[in-house]
Amino acid sequence: MDRTEPPGHYDIPPPPAAPPPGARSVDMRVSKRLLWVGGAAYPLENITRVHTFVLTPRRWEAVRLFLKRLAIILSVAFALTILGGITTLASQDTGGTLVTLVWLGALASIGLSIAELVIVVGAQPQYVLGVETSGPSMAVVTCPQPHYLDQLVGTLVHAIENPGAEFQVRVERLLVNPKNYHFGDNVNMYGGTGNVGMAKA
Structure with a gap:
């Protein structure tokens, strides 16, 4: 039995339009x-x-990863804040430098996590x-x-x-x-x- 493909089935397609300037x-x-x-x-x-x-x-995975990171960052920040408060009370020191640094680091980490989330959620198929x-x-x-x-x-x-x-x-x-x-x-x-x-x- 002669098995032939329909005419043009495997013809080489015409080249696509030239990529826009700057395209890779x-x-x-x-x-x-x-x-x-x-x-x-x-x-x-x-x-x-x-x-x-x-x-x-991977939008859903990105949201889950963001929530997981957020929970970890806030847990660590609150734990260090409580520890810093106890240390301050015990030493009679009124300086809150450690707590300030903890929360600045936490905010920076949350900002980076939000940026990563936006990149994935905003990505197009x-x-x-x-x-x-x-x-x-x-x-x-x-x-x-x-x-x-x-x-x-x-x-x-x-x-x-x-x-x-x-x-x-x-x-x-x-x-x-x-x-x-x-x-x-x-x-x-x-x-x-x-x-x-x-x-x-």
């Missing part, structure tokens, strides 16, 4: 069975998955193309046109299946802090012996 664009190309993303090379035979997905900020390998490496790029990334998946699959295929396109580097986003899938394993729920980052 990078070349993505396949040459001699290697996928190059900027200066990083990935052997095509080591690629296990090519897919597009929405990279979502990103539509990205991910290239996973059989090892721990993963290449993630983005583009202003989501449909272009979807077409690029087909182009990469075509290059993996056809040894002579070569192409070059322009994409954008993903400039996010990985700690602030959910990467990949969450996989839970049930049954068997000794299995543990695992999260793939």
Whole structure:
């Protein structure tokens, strides 16, 4: 049975519009069975998955971390304030320098925690193309046109299946802090012996 793909199914998509000035664009190309993303090379035979997905900020985790930090900072500040008060009473000293320094440090720590919270909560979801390998490496790029990334998946699959295929396109580097986003899938394993729920980052 002849299995042929519909015409144009794996055609190389047209290049996207030129990135705006200041954007961190990078070349993505396949040459001699290697996928190059900027200066990083990935052997095509080591690629296990090519897919597009929405990279979502870890907003709930950021709120929980902020509340945890706030509780710790205030607990330590109140404990040191009480300790400073007892020490002041015992030594008949009226100086509150220690208490002032404690609360200045606490306010500075709370300010930093609020800044980190605002960065994560205000972050926008990103539509990205991910290239996973059989090892721990993963290449993630983005583009202003989501449909272009979807077409690029087909182009990469075509290059993996056809040894002579070569192409070059322009994409954008993903400039996010990985700690602030959910990467990949969450996989839970049930049954068997000794299995543990695992999260793939």
